[in-house]
Amino acid sequence: MTNHGSVFRKSGALLMASAVIAATWGGTTVPSAFAAAATPASKTSTATITLAKTPASAATFLGAMEEAATLAGVPFTMDKLSGTTIKRKDVAVALQQWLKLDPATISFKDVPEQADYADAVASLNAAGLMKGYTDTLFLPNAILTENDVTVLKDRVYNYIKPFVLEEATIMDLQTAMTQGKLTSKELVQQYLDRIEKYDDQGVSINAVLTINPDALQIAEQLDAERAAQGARGPLHGIPILVKDNFDTNDMPTTAGCICLKDSIPAHDAEQVKKLKAAGAIILGKTNLHEFAFGITTSSSLGGQTLNPYALDHYPGGSSGGTGAAIASNFAAAGLGTDTGGSIRIPSSFNSLVGIRPTIGLSSREGIIPLALTQDVGGPMARTVSDAAIMLDATVGYDKKDVSTAYAVGKIPSSYTDFLDVNGLKGARIGVAPELIPSTKAEEKAVADVIHNAVEELKSLGATAVPISIPNLTEINKYPSLSGYEFKFQLNDYLDSLGEEAPYHSLSEIIASGEFDKAQEQSMKARDARETLDTTEYKDIVLKRTQVTRESLLKVMADHNLDAIIYPTSTQAAGLIGEGQTSGGNNRLSPFSGFPAITVPAGFTTDGLPVGIEFLGRAFDEGTLIKLAYSYEQGTHHRQAPELTP
Template sequence: MTYHGSVLKKGGALLLAGTMVAASWGGTAVPSAFAAAATPSSQSSTAAALAGKAPASAATFVQAMEEAATLAGVPFTMDKLSGATIARKDAALALQQWLKLDAAPESFKDVPDQSEFASAVGALNAAGLMKGYTDSLFLPNAVLTASDVSILKDRVYNYIKPFVFEEATIMDMQTAMAQGKLTSKELVQHYLDRIAKYDDQGVSLNAVLNLNPDALKIAEQLDEERAAQGPRGPLHGIPVLVKDNFDTKDMPTTAGCICLKDSVPDHDAEQVKKLKAAGAIILGKTNLHEFAFGITTSSSLGGQTLNPYALDHYPGGSSGGTGAAIAANFAAAGMGTDTGGSIRIPSSFNSLVGIRPTIGLSSREGIIPLALTQDVGGPMARTVSDAAIMLDATVGYDKKDVATAYAVGKIPSSYTDFLDVNGLKGARIGVAPELIPSTKAEEKAVADVINAAVEELKSLGATAVPISIPNFAEINKYPSLSGYEFKFQLNDYLDSLGDKAPYHSLSEIIASGQFDKTQEQAMKARDARDTLETTEYKDIVLKRTQITRDSLLKVMADNHLDAIIYPTSTQAAGVIGKGQTSGANNRLSPFSGFPAITVPAGFTSDGLPVGMEFLGRAFDEGTLIKLAYSYEQGTHHRQAPKLTP
């Protein structure tokens, strides 16, 4: 087995006195480097002198590396070393020989270019196993302490252990590709195999509508690019799935409707374009509730998507195809859209993280609209860190979506900078009893999980502040604008397709009969609207938005809150055929335009996932990510579905 010593980014932070700190890749957390602390004034002084630790013997070092190899299940061929201590240069030589690391250049002032250990130092530095004491000093004669050897053992184990596809994070994949254990082409093929095994046959989730026929070819090109000039960033060569209402110029974009089954737009949606520019591979398109009308994910083109945790239950919607697919490990991460709860509900039902961004943070250009006053696109992933990486790639100004002008100057360098395991310490979290109903048995099952989650928040350092949402009853009297805007905005979208449009209006689609007949009345009601120039519509747009924003900002300011939490859905996934409700909590984010993130909070006694949603102020996604990440890392509630091992 050969391991190639390339890294995600050279340089970065150091490990001093046995303390691990994160290096940086455009703000994305990556594995930190190994360095033994030693006094720069004297290389005969050991790292132990600085750290207060005893020096390790050569035999101890060899034994530790053998234990790492045994744990990883790989051959151990390191020659035995002797001596009361072991110098950093000798450890580097031994590790380079054993791991067969490619030679790499180094620029340390105290490592002569012609020295026998120069290539080993460069290789270990490049592999991220041993860094310098400073950016310019390696201290080759400094000896390793017992603490250093322990840390190095962990680093070597993580470096040589076999890559496990299922539940792997984006950074796990990047590390494996950097170490030569994996190629993007292999990763794509693995996901294609899983889709064939679990979506097309077996449990047959019906989550994926179309696959990219060029995915393997694109992956091969990205592998070549990586070899020639390194990765573009954390999404380089990473396969992702997108909901089939995002335009893709190389695959049909259907909204789940048979009426659009052959509609291939000329351009990618802006967020798809950004993902491709970041090096992501659009592996395919996922099923959705047709035209994003509902929360059960059934369509005339894709049929009923199933929940991988319970095949007789709904997966949530309208982004249920993405939810089921990412939960079942069909791709690294995915994209959904959310008008009322369509990212967050399926994320909750599939034990995923879902981010509904502030309206204006990300472009909606090229997304088939439901109601642009409320529509957003956003990431769905198995971890908060993966969702943050996806968000980084998809945000930003787009002249074709004027709402994105509001985000200018409000986007951090990277949302991964907020991945703080201690993020809940000192946080003040609002908890409103009216958002955690428990009257019905289905509600109580969810309420029990959320009430336990509140206790977990407190154990992780947060203060749970009892609150009441001002004007909550009045806010909930307002309807979603999907019943008002859909006809006009869909017609605009169809017009944007030009001569290639299979239909030119909602009226034509209804007349064709080529759609899900269970939605006929809803479609006809929307088509019957003649204009948006009505007092009723304008009152909703203006008054609903103002009262929701003012109410949320007031309760947060009065109580000095960092966020408000509540169950993403007041009921877990329902049985297919018996209906599905989610409650009204998910309206607070779209009615205000404020961001929300849902994170796994546990499971009901029936084994159904439950999500907890964090709601924050406009363009404060960073705070929500910090809080959600701290909760995720402190609880680890996410579990993969047993039906798709």
Template structure:
């Protein structure tokens, strides 16, 4: 691939995430259906709810949410769904709305109330066309309704808010996208620019509030485009953005504004997301401590004297500190997964070819990918939905055609680990020093939790692991040639036209001078050494992983994302070799919070799967996340 900029074409198709809640109703099989069902004799008759029981449940929900309660007393041994709709609509002051159920006559007094509660997400139909207004409310219905009303009444709280929670708040009129953007801008000013000064954000989009206001108007007129409508996203500053500089963290590119967005950025915008700003990174993505000549040293919000990981450490620190809803990073060797692990986040390194690299400043295209960093698996899946797909400007994405599901959110199954066979790569659990032991202890506990959640765990050894780890990353080989191509694509606006010019300018982090000069010294990629790495390393890694998975009938392999926790700033930072398996094979991997060390430092567990099997990994990661709830927000950014 030698084209790095998006060639925009109107009419391009984008994958939008689905946030349909599974199930269409609150309740069990309606009585009218059960009566004619030949199996009804074996089905327990549902417990019905009296009017007073319904009222008391709603009163309790109001009390728990700290709201007022004005519903009148209700008599009767049962309360019908149509009555419930009217009572909720009047109590909550919902605006009456049209509905499309065949069994709700338009002239019925309760029709507008049914439309209102359905629109608010409090009640649903038994099908797309049937509401069954004359059916009585059951005890199971009431339990679900109580939770929904409680969620509706609770005020919106920004920290740790998920995409679905934000969308619900917007639907309920508690929040606008413009207000949400301002909340995040305030947090960036409080925690990133001042106070503890995380130094995670390089650039703020000056048009963010205007874009948010326009999206609010569009929502009011047409409804949301999808789950990312009006959602503020922070992206690593090596993704091209046509409305902000794209710098790779380097002073040399501080004024470089590309003409067009990177493909993944364009897809996010089309989905309705707001690119709130650009985040700091280890300059040119060379390392894992996230320092740059433009942004300085980013701090870890869990331990301000420690590194945030890298090279996508700015995105990691910012999302952990709740400076945006979610973010994008890039990963050549471990640069999504390491900062995700160090910041108690979910990070997805997709299969090479699932998502376009067009418009990303390259480090080594043989290994480069871009992907989501988020606080929850669900949010990461929603971002992956929006950014995956074919791009004619990245030929590798042709392999994804026909291999992308309708939505990765379909894999969000809390019971997803039941029946799974998970291989535990025991050689990747290191205990050579106290820091490695601390990480291994946390991930060993996580493996035990996988078992308790229904998975069968099998200890394995990956064939040829030592030989695989002897191979180097290709960033030391490809960077010069691919960066020069990228700079050429910038055209006349490029501040420099080659790595040699950048080195001569002196406008870069001097701690990287030797690495940059070593890369500049590469004369050609047409060498036997380079070809052997590309061909032999890739085939050996893929075949070794596929063989052990086939031999043990495995669905995925797990191991510590990093063998080390975040190191003290100023000391050396290592992550081990675990992160190499995914880029060397091209296979997908997802890291999810596994817990914390005794010092309170985050640790991640990584799931590795077969090519284009992101859905399976998301299922297992989600099940683990929901069953353990290891993540908590950093205390320094309440």
């Protein structure tokens, strides 16, 4: 792998990634754009702030920069400055020379193009280290204050610190590539190295089924595109892993079954196509519970995937391969599917964020179906912000999936606009005691974490409202439709593969014997179903959906709720070989079609991750993201597994 030999930016403009911090200058009231490297000047040009009066000496500034360099582990070679005070233009020159920033276009009326500090001002502005006070004013002669030094120290440290792959967010990766610390090709190689070290050998998580043989070449092409045209967006050059029931036209799509080990569809699934269009690299395909039947993630093709937090425990399922892989930092983020809980359960068991979108928000075209009445595909990530970026890239109308017509006009410009650290302030969150059981020891371990999470929600400004969900007993009596629809929809999928399909029906697969024999009875029971034209099936589809939706909407309206929360799974990850249960909470979302998001809530006393789930109204993913992000930022419960450092 190439070693750049420097952590300093060589080309391009820094993505605006630092937090908004108040800036101070010389005791006057001026616009606060200097403080807003992460905020466009147009949003800050009219804001004013009373500034502190304590000027900083040149020695104070130099000391702070040297400390930032020491913390980052890079050489400090800034030229000496002198004086009891230091001007803003002098700071720009000193930083530009030290960091070797490329020139940029000047855009401030009070900085003449011929000024000896003009290039420095422009490059610092482009790098996000020193912004203008307004769209057009830089105030080069303003005096640096002690508070400004604190702000600069933080920004400079974050700018020069070496790139660290583990737990890096999508925006961290983009910033590193923009600064020249990293290329997409190098990033792909680093993830491949981790997969080889921890998935193929060592602790052998066994999460990844297939690696894209063209991943490095694709990354190289995207690096060239970035250099020539800039990035397409936040997913440009970002490696993503997808569950192996999403069609990929350059890798087999198997559902974990040996019977489909050589099946390469002609077209990508719609969500995969959208990710590629956004510049993402599909790094590989992940293991799943075969045909998404269960929640322990074992398949005839991939075997048993392990939980990276406890190798003798299940990773959840059916998207357990994606869950274990993303938790282990094998890719930036991933895709899973969810019929009953298959995104949210493995996300909970792997200290991840998982979004089950409203049915119709994202296309299911090209996903091997389990039950289309309930099926969705959605993001699994280490942070809420990464999940929001993934959701942005994968939602939208698809004429091949009529359900997506319901979402037209209901998709915001970006779900990242809802990333509000104060999102829980004033929120009303429904808490139903019947959804937090604690009669068994394994339930109590989870319940203790959730009760603590409720207190955390309140401390972050939310009101916890005791509720009782109407008709909950009746709702829980209804079955999942996977036992009804699977045969017919799988046969349709196999038919879509054309003459090259290895098998053309569930009956043929069963006859071949090329599947996980532990699922034989379930597969035969599904194959024995002759028609969906029955009163029983129609009653489930119509009445189950109606009673679930109306019950949830009524309790939310009666109590003016923004969301309802509960444990994603009422039990943590179980020991492999001893079975796994999750409770019925995760059915509320698929039975209603409403969205849900799970976010890390902490760990049991045995060190197993626990997730808290937020359920909202149809197409209200934005509100759920706002609440979950505020909770995440207020608690920071996510921890990387120690077994895959």
